[in-house]
Amino acid sequence: MHFLAVYIPEEKINDIKNATDIVDVISETVVLKKSGKNFLGLCPFHSEKTPSFTVSPDKQIFYCFGCNAGGNVFSFLMKQEGISFPEAARMLARRYGIDIPVRTMSPEQKRRISEKESVLAINRQAMDFFRCALLENASGKKAMEYLLKRGISREIIDDFKLGYAPEGWDKLAIYFSKKKQPDGLVEKSGLIIPRKGKSGFYDRFRSRIIFPIFDISMQVIGFGGRIMDDSLPKYLNSPETPVYNKSRSLYGLHMAKGKCRETRTVFIVEGYFDLLALHQHGIQNSVATLGTSLTPEHVQILRGFIGENGRVVLVYDSDIAGIKAAQRSIEVFDKGYVDASIVVLPAGHDPDSYLLEFGAEPFTKLAAESKEIISFLIDCAVKKHLSACDAQAGGLSTKGKIHIISDMKVPLAAINDNVARSLYVKELAERIGIDETAVLEKVREVSVARRSDIARSAADYVLQNNGNRLERRIIAMMLQFTEILSEVDNRGLLNLFEDNILKSIGQFILKCKDRPGEPASELMTIIDDKDKKNIIASLVMGDDLWDRDGCLKLIAQFESSRYRHERKLLQEIKDAEERNDHELLLRLLKKKQMQAKNKIKNF
Ligand SMILES: [Zn+2]
16 A cells, blocks of 8 residues: 555554554644644644644544645654654654564665664764763763863763763774674764775764754754864764754753743753753753754744743843844744743853853843843844944934834844734834834835735635535545445445535545545545645544434435435426527536436446
């Protein structure tokens, strides 16, 4: 059936399906709330502020009415983790303790099974190597001293599995060749680099403190390395690999997720040591971006943990770094609809040094007083353009005001929410003492260009809602009460359908009827057509209660309405004949012919 059956026996797939609960798996990354017989949450695959991501525990499927992403638990993991079907199946098998026999695979299949899994295994071995170098080797002593001197506790060093990449060019390369790991695979992990113009490889990380980067299922996806003296680069990260994508990865998330969920708040810092310091001071709901600015993917991942009204606090070590990050992040946040604010630490401090010197309490207080991103930018713009002589004169010069508006127009235009935007426009206007409409005018210049984009995406949201009401009910019944499928089949109900899309969905359902598993779940994974998927999801997720009697009543109602139609058509034909309306007659006869054709198919 699927190509994956080649890799994993079908009965194992069924074992996995039976053991898995989709709500369980999805709630690891998405905050779900019960709503009727389904669960609702914010879609992890697109940005939205009202939940349209629906999970049906009965049918074990999910569907987003905003972006049409949908499927079963396998499709969810494939989309969420960017993995293949066999990988998703193996992930679930591991989770639910189901054994997948390796011997059923040929050597060729084994080789192909997954580059990703091999790279993950290599990363795990490398982590052990780096750990060992830190804890057991003589050369690691100086690294351990360095860490302790920076105030990192032994507990944190162990919790985050810090390590050390020893001096020398190829210690790790030799370690892997002793382990008989193929060079090509180790190279794919980004840990070794081919020598230029010579054969062989050298280690990417040398004489560095090593920070393993975990994903939320505790797999090692990459590494960061920091030098201990003043040489450059100070930090080095794994390159993008089959398992590491920096715009989707956040350092420390595996340790932060529980507390993020509990507090509905997350602190975002830039550096490894900043992150470790926060955790060490009990502020575990913190993550670090890895040498990249915050991306929409990051925000979406975080939102899964903090929920729709969750709070994001960016922590920066200077106004300049803070302004840059704030400007970049408005769009990211506005699309992600989270309440974001920013903390700038006193001059000369980064989160690490601040916590070390003052402890957690003053930090928490600063965070509580953190400013919303736009207010922060307004403050900074005013500060920047308030020259010394303005301050003496007790206010801003005209030129200063013009500069401030010009600094703020792009960030203001980036706010999608109309109410929020007009409130901030008002705030700025009042702050610098000019008319609101003047600010609005400037903002509008910028937003005109953006508006056409927004209109286009809104059009995509319109739910396809055509199709006969009774026909829709029949399909809903077929999806929700599968016991009735033989009845539908025997009576040839689909042949009476006028809506071709609904009819073809019905035919799909009947085709799935003798297979094990839920037709709805099968359909969601088989059908690519966006409109069909949308119809199926909206029909299957409905809160109806079905029993056999109710179904038979609906079928009778549908049939009699169709026969009424037929009688009406016959009457119309008769009338047209009497009136000698040839054009109409021709059209009606064609219609009748179609109906007859359908009926013949039926028998
Ligand atoms: Zn969506």
